[in-house]
Amino acid sequence: MQIDLKGMTARIEGHSNAISTTLRDRLAENGAKIIKEGLPDLLILAAPQLLDISFDWDGLTVMARRDGTAMKTRGSGRIVFLLSACAVLPIRRQPDFSMQMAAMNALMRTLAMSLAPEVAANALGTGVIGTDPAHLQSGDAEMTGHVPVSRAGTVTEACNVALFLCDPENSYLTGQLLSADGGWTAGYGRSF
């Protein structure tokens, strides 16, 4: 897929992982200029995709509010959070991670309401992502047997969803979390 980001700037903040770094490259390929500081057209806020006890969640929240408010004052902007789908389907074994993701999802939704109409805010929710079951990028191996499409997703597939959320033509979408999870959050997918 191709989107047209010519003339737009993008800044990627938060956790550095396979999804956030791949998305940075995809944004550049689609015409965005990647900047390291200053107020961008597209702000990507990456949460860790696996438990990282040292991650500064408050820092991400403060940045979302500060830059979001500045974008609204400027009159345009778009924020895309890179989250886990456990924001909407908490995982028993990962209570803190699930809690933080749900909080980020609520932050995204409240920002969508308060920053509109100038600024849109949406989120990617990742399910099991990774080609090597021993070194997944997101989710864990236990989840794979419960994914309706019977496989883990790839980093590319996760980034495709994020790219859709960045598309300027996708202009009436705000306050949404769209999961790349093969149907993991759709229901009880395991057949016995």
Next chain:
Amino acid sequence: MRVDLSGKVAVVTGGAGEIGTAICQVLAANGASVVVADVNMEGAETLAAQLPDAMPCKIDISSEGSTRDGVEAVLGRYGQIDILVNNAGVNTQAHRVTLDSFPKAEWDRIVRIDLDGTYLMSKAALEPMVARGAGGRVINIASVVGLAAMRLQSPFAAAKAGIVHLTRAMAIELGHHGILSNAIAPGSIMSEGTRSLFYGKDGLFGSRTEEFMRHIPMGRPGEPNEIAQAVLFLGSPAASYVNGQCLAVDGGWTAGYTI
């Protein structure tokens, strides 16, 4: 967004309607062969003639026989179905009343078209899709009314909520065939038909509309093309790990309590 749908056959029910037309146009512009399925054959023929590779097809989704005949005609022309967009649906105009006085016949009409019709059309199209073994996509057009109930349209609310959950059931049943099912819940969408409801003669929102628009963070109704963009993504090869999702394209209406 540009994607490559060349060689793909997309069936769009309610294809001659205003959202349906935008969906057909966007899919065609990205290379798909498009079946404009509608009860309004004249509208379907007119639209199909404007697209590079399209066929009009008369389908009444509330009739099992009609869905079967329609799918047979599509297979006769193209031999396959890759993308089904269940877009056809109705709401009540004449009976804006609460449930205690909602007429049975109107309830039956709405549920039969919106919910039963989505099932019947999906069943008819999925049979050859599963048999072919090449995967595919189902995109059900629900409504924000199926996510957040609204007054004076109880059968529509129930049917659209039914479509959202049906989508999830389809996703977990059909995912292992490579058939991905997702829903889109449009918010308030302005089409030529509803433009006069939103705007007065002076081109400005009327006072009631202004009140209503205060509940929508983006402060405006959506356009059919903005729904079509979401259909395009979900129907594209890029959405190959998106399944069982319901995406509200609603300007933030259902993001939370907006007041």
